[in-house]
Amino acid sequence: NAGVMQNPRHLVRRRGQEARLRCSPMKGHSHVYWYRQLPEEGLKFMVYLQKENIIDESGMPKERFSAEFPKEGPSILRIQQVVRGDSAAYFCASSPGNSGETQYFGPGTRLLVL
């Protein structure tokens, strides 16, 4: 059973470009969480999704950031018009449910904005 997959592992963008980060949850998991890790900081929750639904986006910046988890295919975290402050490691986690279930993390995507 493959773990949580994220791609790309590293992404370099210039200011103003778009960044698309992909996350494939573990087989059988229908809950996906996105977290952001800034240097010297812990992970901060961004958004929680189930298939075709955003359940909680309280941690998402109000502008330029969006997330989806379509019926088919991976979850996508999209950052439009990136700025240098978006440089961070973005982690996806998945779980089979949401009631205290263990979240399994992917290896992360390290975004660098030049």
Added chain:
Amino acid sequence: AQSVTQLGSHVSVSEGALVLLRCNYSSSVPPYLFWYVQYPNQGLQLLLKYTTGATLVKGINGFEAEFKKSETSFHLTKPSAHMSDAAEYFCAVSEGGGSQGNLIFGKGTKLSVKP
């Protein structure tokens, strides 16, 4: 609101010595508590978790943690450190009792192990 405080951003121990990483939490509902480990440039790996029941939880790689409600603590220990334990450790809390499960993380503690 829930929060997690990890005391000590860096901890250094000698190989074979006791490892103690501190975590205190605040939560208005019964918490679920987790410890994750992160090796450089990798994702997080679950060490152990507490949901309900026995307050002393054993995890992988010889680590264990004890939930102490009266002290709102969930400290991580290992009797004898190995060089391979050098990594960053994160304590996290989520709401228990069937509530939404997004995790609130502490800022992490970097563990160094000296030969």
